[in-house]
Amino acid sequence: MYEKRLAWSVLFRLFHWAFALSIMVLVATGLYIHYPWSNSVIEGSRSFVVAKVRYVHFVAGFVFISALLVRLYLWFFGNRQEKLWDSAPVTPANIKNLFSTIGYYLYLTDRHEQRLGHNVLAGTVYILTILFGFCQVMSGLWMLYPESPFWGSWGVSLLGSQAQARFVHYLIMWYFSIFVFIHLYIVIWNDVKDPEGLISSIFTGRKFFHKDTIS
Amino acid sequence: MSRIEHEKEIKSRVSRRSFLKGCAMAAAALGLSDELVPKLAEAAASPKRPPVVWLHFQECTGCTEGLLRASHPDIATLILDIISLDYHETVMAAAGHQAEEILSSTIDKYSGKFICVAEGAVPTKDGGIYCKIGGRTALEIIKDVAPKAAAVISIGTCASFGGVQAASPNPTGAKGIGDVLGKQVINIPGCPPNPIAFLGTVLHLLTFKRPPELDSLGRPLFAYGRRNHDQCERRAHFDEGRFVEQFGDANHKKGYCLYKVGCKGPVTYANCPAVRFNDVSIWPVGAGHGCIGCTEPNFWDTCSPFYERLPGVKLPGAGVVTDADSAGKKILGIAAAAAGIHAAVGIGKRLVKGNQEEGK
Numbered sequence: 001m002y003e004k005r006l007a008w009s010v011l012f013r014l015f016h017w018a019f020a021l022s023i024m025v026l027v028a029t030g031l032y033i034h035y036p037w038s039n040s041v042i043e044g045s046r047s048f049v050v051a052k053v054r055y056v057h058f059v060a061g062f063v064f065i066s067a068l069l070v071r072l073y074l075w076f077f078g079n080r081q082e083k084l085w086d087s088a089p090v091t092p093a094n095i096k097n098l099f100s101t102i103g104y105y106l107y108l109t110d111r112h113e114q115r116l117g118h119n120v121l122a123g124t125v126y127i128l129t130i131l132f133g134f135c136q137v138m139s140g141l142w143m144l145y146p147e148s149p150f151w152g153s154w155g156v157s158l159l160g161s162q163a164q165a166r167f168v169h170y171l172i173m174w175y176f177s178i179f180v181f182i183h184l185y186i187v188i189w190n191d192v193k194d195p196e197g198l199i200s201s202i203f204t205g206r207k208f209f210h211k212d213t214i215s
Numbered sequence: 216m217s218r219i220e221h222e223k224e225i226k227s228r229v230s231r232r233s234f235l236k237g238c239a240m241a242a243a244a245l246g247l248s249d250e251l252v253p254k255l256a257e258a259a260a261s262p263k264r265p266p267v268v269w270l271h272f273q274e275c276t277g278c279t280e281g282l283l284r285a286s287h288p289d290i291a292t293l294i295l296d297i298i299s300l301d302y303h304e305t306v307m308a309a310a311g312h313q314a315e316e317i318l319s320s321t322i323d324k325y326s327g328k329f330i331c332v333a334e335g336a337v338p339t340k341d342g343g344i345y346c347k348i349g350g351r352t353a354l355e356i357i358k359d360v361a362p363k364a365a366a367v368i369s370i371g372t373c374a375s376f377g378g379v380q381a382a383s384p385n386p387t388g389a390k391g392i393g394d395v396l397g398k399q400v401i402n403i404p405g406c407p408p409n410p411i412a413f414l415g416t417v418l419h420l421l422t423f424k425r426p427p428e429l430d431s432l433g434r435p436l437f438a439y440g441r442r443n444h445d446q447c448e449r450r451a452h453f454d455e456g457r458f459v460e461q462f463g464d465a466n467h468k469k470g471y472c473l474y475k476v477g478c479k480g481p482v483t484y485a486n487c488p489a490v491r492f493n494d495v496s497i498w499p500v501g502a503g504h505g506c507i508g509c510t511e512p513n514f515w516d517t518c519s520p521f522y523e524r525l526p527g528v529k530l531p532g533a534g535v536v537t538d539a540d541s542a543g544k545k546i547l548g549i550a551a552a553a554a555g556i557h558a559a560v561g562i563g564k565r566l567v568k569g570n571q572e573e574g575k
Contacts (some may be wrong), residue, residue, distance in 0.1 A: 034524065035540075036475065039466070040456040049456035107560055146442050146484075153431045162442070162482035163508060163517040167525050167539065174543030178550050185554040189561070 087123020274335030281407030331364035340388030375402035382515035406509035412438035478505030
């Protein structure tokens with residue numbers, strides 16, 4: 001028997017999908033801006049391809065920033081599962097879960113601790129991802145507003161030059177691409193290994209628990 | 216040559232007309248009204264204008280050559296004449312002990328009043344022994360002269376940020392003048408910098424007795440406030456997606472955007488497309504070569520390879536391993552392989568152990 005329990009609030013699910021879709025658009029348009037493979041021979045502004053792709057990149061960038069700010073808000077004011085310390089390796093129980101999850105993922109143990117929120121390995125990687133997201137925003141906004149004294153002074157003190165900002169921005173793009181790949185693999189693997197409705201929970205907000213494991 | 220004789224020399228060489236023309240160009244670069252041109256001219260021609268001590272350290276003299284070899288001779292003459300050069304190793308007549316005497320007498324006589332222009336980086340490793348002039352290290356000279364100057368101007372990327380000497384692995388511990396002194400100086404970077412940027416800064420100092428507005432790297436905003444890419448004449452080709460694929464191809468001949476062959480205009484703050492060089496409307500992109508980012512700090516490290524979009528990925532201890540593109544693709548490939556092996560192990564284990572779900 002299974003019991004259905006609410007894990008994720010509506011705002012959290014909106015954050016997830018805004019974040020996910022904006023990352024996909026940003027990576028696709030970002031790779032194009034890095035290497036504009038289409039080479040138009042049409043003269044004049046009938047072809048405006050790079051400018052348009054950059055525009056989409058900037059709009060998606062602001063969606064990404066909004067999603068990040070929502071996640072930051074939920075770290076402190078979300079429900080129990082969404083709070084920063086619920087899935088951060090800060091308590092003894094959480095640190096134990098971090099290692100047991102690593103063991104579970106490496107097929108060393110079959111014991112799976114059911115959690116309503118993230119497991120701590122995922123939670124730790126998500127915190128890292130949000131931090132990388134902020135690096136991306138800092139470097140991105142400086143490149144978007146190259147003449148702004150505010151972003152300029154931040155950019156120079158953090159990154160040194162626009163060349164460095166572009167380089168760091170590009171490397172973190174690869175982090176996000178690899179993160180998306182591993183994230184998708186792990187959720188599918190989890191859903192196959194232990195059917196608790198992990199994938200559907202990000203649409204419905206509900207997870208399914210074995211009745212006998214509910215504490 | 217005494218100072219009075221020097222003044223006579225100026226008058227015989229620069230006509231009033233070309234002198235005013237130079238002042239007008241500098242005023243335009245500074246974004247000043249033409250009503251201020253007489254003020255600039257007055258400050259530049261005043262016999263009370265401060266003398267300039269021009270120091271050379273680790274450099275190629277390209278910045279000075281850039282000024283001297285300007286095809287429009289008025290600008291070079293104007294720069295060298297209005298700033299009343301008392302000490303400049305390349306162009307002064309004096310040599311040896313005589314020259315060093317002029318330096319010490321000028322900094323004593325005009326203490327707190329003269330302008331110090333530094334060209335070249337200062338080596339700091341091993342007590343600065345890698346650059347010595349007249350028996351003193353560059354480090355000693357700049358620490359002796361700069362504190363007595365009314366203003367310090369670093370001309371060129373070497374003096375501003377260390378330049379090629381400071382490129383990794385920086386064997387002599389070369390640093391820019393600002394870093395050596397531990398204070399903000401006026402930086403006029405470029406390899407070489409535009410003479411107009413230098414002239415404008417000097418005229419601003421002479422006229423208003425204060426430096427022009429600077430960015431957080433000490434570069435005057437009137438010349439370094441905007442990226443080359445944002446004022447480039449080939450920008451339309453970028454926005455509309457027309458690129459040079461390799462040097463010499465049909466697109467190159469048509470003058471398309473050089474972004475894909477490594478132009479660093481998008482990351483470089485300078486006024487090259489607006490002011491250009493040698494008064495013949497020329498600058499690298501105009502001549503079909505990408506910008507190499509020469510006004511940016513550490514451009515030898517962060518903007519090279521010059522013909523690729525991004526620098527290589529360095530691993531500590533291993534040096535440059537690969538370019539950023541293939542590094543990302545390789546890691547993604549490793550992740551995909553790891554996921555494949557992981558999935559295979561899971562399937563294999565299930566095959567060996569049997570499906571436990573069925574028993575539940």
